[in-house]
Amino acid sequence: MKDTRTALLQGTLDLLILKALSTGELHGLGVSRRIEQMTGGTFAPQPGSLFPALHRLEEAGWLESSWDASENNRRAKFYKLTRAGRRQLGEETEAWQRIAMAMTRALEA
Amino acid sequence: MKDTRTALLQGTLDLLILKALSTGELHGLGVSRRIEQMTGGTFAPQPGSLFPALHRLEEAGWLESSWDASENNRRAKFYKLTRAGRRQLGEETEAWQRIAMAMTRALEA
DNA sequence: TCGCCTCCTATTGACATTCGATAGGAACCT
DNA sequence: AGGTTCCTATCGAATGTCAATAGGAGGCGA
Numbered sequence: 499m500k501d502t503r504t505a506l507l508q509g510t511l512d513l514l515i516l517k518a519l520s521t522g523e524l525h526g527l528g529v530s531r532r533i534e535q536m537t538g539g540t541f542a543p544q545p546g547s548l549f550p551a552l553h554r555l556e557e558a559g560w561l562e563s564s565w566d567a568s569e570n571n572r573r574a575k576f577y578k579l580t581r582a583g584r585r586q587l588g589e590e591t592e593a594w595q596r597i598a599m600a601m602t603r604a605l606e607a
Numbered sequence: 608m609k610d611t612r613t614a615l616l617q618g619t620l621d622l623l624i625l626k627a628l629s630t631g632e633l634h635g636l637g638v639s640r641r642i643e644q645m646t647g648g649t650f651a652p653q654p655g656s657l658f659p660a661l662h663r664l665e666e667a668g669w670l671e672s673s674w675d676a677s678e679n680n681r682r683a684k685f686y687k688l689t690r691a692g693r694r695q696l697g698e699e700t701e702a703w704q705r706i707a708m709a710m711t712r713a714l715e716a
Numbered sequence: 717t718c719g720c721c722t723c724c725t726a727t728t729g730a731c732a733t734t735c736g737a738t739a740g741g742a743a744c745c746t
Numbered sequence: 747a748g749g750t751t752c753c754t755a756t757c758g759a760a761t762g763t764c765a766a767t768a769g770g771a772g773g774c775g776a
Binding site: 507508509510513514517533536537538540541591594595596597598600601602603604605607 | 707
């Protein structure tokens, strides 16, 4: 049994990361904090999930990264959406809505 | 990358099974068909996912099973919700709605 | 009665994903 | 110098789903 508080539904992490980066570039932990804020504290991906996901998305060509100084003058790798990433965000958002609608429909019937 | 058409979000299968059985007992494939119907064809769990899940839920005490004859006179194991299972259905439904709301909120902002 | 098809339960191996724990570098402060 | 915080990163374990496959049992037609 998994902890419902911190556990994400599998498959939602990529979408949340893309969305978090849609308003501007962020570094790793910044992405996590942004997701926590966006979801009202419901989700807060751990480093062990977050970094593999970031690398996966970059590998797929949806993100690109560059080293820069964070707001506290620490070295940080900033990620931002590529054009393909923005397109992917649209597709995954649509897919999520389709799924959510199917689930909602199933549960209320 | 997973196929969005057939793949379930991890964690939703248990909930869909409990819901499928909430209106009466069904055998294994019947559960699958009912889920497909409930979700408008969006989800249709495969045997390799379905049976482990059924056993898991029975192990947890949320289902109980009995051998009987199906509508076609074939031996079939019928599953039905226990009282604890019905309670679990309520809890998981609530958890799902909380998650769905958090996601929707994150995506529309 | 024989063979075939369908229905149903079930298992196996592969694969992807997430988590918890942990490591380690770098900058700041006292 | 030592400690703290921030940030990136990796590893092992656990979980869940899928595709493929096996096999028993009943119905049906030749």
